[in-house]
Amino acid sequence: MSFLIFFIVTLFIAVIQTFIPYLVKRTIVFGVSIPEQYIEDHMIKKYRKHYSLSVAFLSIIILGSYIVWVLGNERVDNQIALTGVIIEFALMLISLSFYLYYHGKTKLLKQQNKWVENLKAMQVTDLSVRKQDEMLPWYVYLLPILSTVGLMIYTIMNYDILPDLIPTHWGPGGEADAFTDKTPISAIQLTLVLLIMQLMFLGIHTATKKSGIKLSATSLQASRNRQLSLRKYSSWLLFIVLLAITMLMSYFQLMMIHPEIGEGTVKMLIPFGFLLLVLVGTLIFSIKVGRSDKELETRVEARIMDLDEDQYWRGGMFYFNRNDPSIFVEKRFGVGWTINFANPLGYIIIFLPLILIFLISFL
Structure with a gap:
């Protein structure tokens, strides 16, 4: 039961974190406000796609490793629960790291292209x-x-x-x-x-x-x-x-x-x-x-x-x-x-x- 609960929660976190760039307000990209005229910019699309693919790929690896670790040997509930909590925090830390990286890149892109000038x-x-x-x-x-x-x-x-x-x-x-x-x-x-x-x-x-x-x-x-x-x-x-x-x-x-x-x-x-x-x-x-x-x-x-x-x-x-x-x-x-x-x-x-x-x- 412990494994099932932590697996479901971890999977949920992975799915939400993967699709977050497509669920936020349309004019907000990685925490940066983008004028409506530029939200379809090819670099913006590229950043969103790379973030989602990166988080999804690492989530699959982590979840797969967790399953193999649990099924490979007899594990007590305390071990399963502790490892599950560590994995959940690791996923959130990974997604936060990618977010901060693309937040910086999006902010720089907005400045370099001078999107707010003359608006x-x-x-x-x-x-x-x-x-x-x-x-x-x-x-x-x-x-x-x-x-x-x-x-x-x-x-x-x-x-x-x-x-x-x-x-x-x-x-x-x-x-x-x-x-x-x-x-x-x-x-x-x-x-x-x-x-x-x-x-x-x-x-x-x-x-x-x-x-x-x-x-x-x-x-x-x-x-x-x-x-x-x-x-x-x-x-x-x-x-x-x-x-x-x-x-x-x-x-x-x-x-x-x-x-x-x-x-x-x-x-x-x-x-x-x-x-x-x-x-x-x-x-x-x-x-x-x-x-x-x-x-x-x-x-x-x-x-x-x-x-x-x-x-x-x-x-x-x-x-x-x-x-x-x-x-x-x-x-x-x-x-x-x-x-x-x-x-x-x-x-x-x-x-x-x-x-x-x-x-x-x-x-």
Whole structure:
């Protein structure tokens, strides 16, 4: 089971990393903004193709080696899991290295060809686009939050029948593999962590809903489609992932109170089902958003371009813009959102809950 889980996750990472150049915003190439007039430049196409082929080739070699290593000898789950984690990080590091290489080449290509000279930067605003926004309302998050509060109360009511050792970690097969002594806090520790995660997800949803909708002056309809698709599908993915996490962690909590529900293959199938749901949902989201601005024909006036915001992006990955009130903005490499690191509210929404979870889990 450990091998299957890590193989699926690694394969997913490899596929996403391979096709990322074709899923990002149409006018962003390796984190560099390119005027609409030049996105079909033969060098741009060449860079994208070489990146994808390089990442795919190395991914096949790494995955093949992993399979041979696992099947060649008897391996224990700990060895398989540790090697799987190392391979996943190695793939991400390899793709990041190729990204940084082509980011530099694309930036240099843009400068050498003077693509932004003699082009007038324009910014457009469409006040009606907010009315078309189909993001989920914030109150849908009350359902998982209330269920977690109810589970916390139920755990306290059944404190006397809880085992003397409270599970704190579960392996890939759903088996508890770490424990702590029973106390009132340790008994509800898992539900506390879950509740903090739910509040963090609600904060992320609220912040992205209030984020600015940036439209392109040179491809208004395509950019509108992408922004609306990004907001709609990311809100659904965020909520579905939260529901999946809530069900998984609630199952582990209930299994502590009623061990009989963890008998048989159920405790192995539930984590596996959670993994598939998250991966498939993420893949569908990436494809939906990634293709949303590439299916329309765009006619561009020869002398206009969108505002060039390259100066606000460090390496095309980290966004620092004190003049932008948005807490989250669309990624330049990848599909989804990233923090505006110049807005302190983003740190509170993301890092404060993570610190609290760390304190509850390890102290």
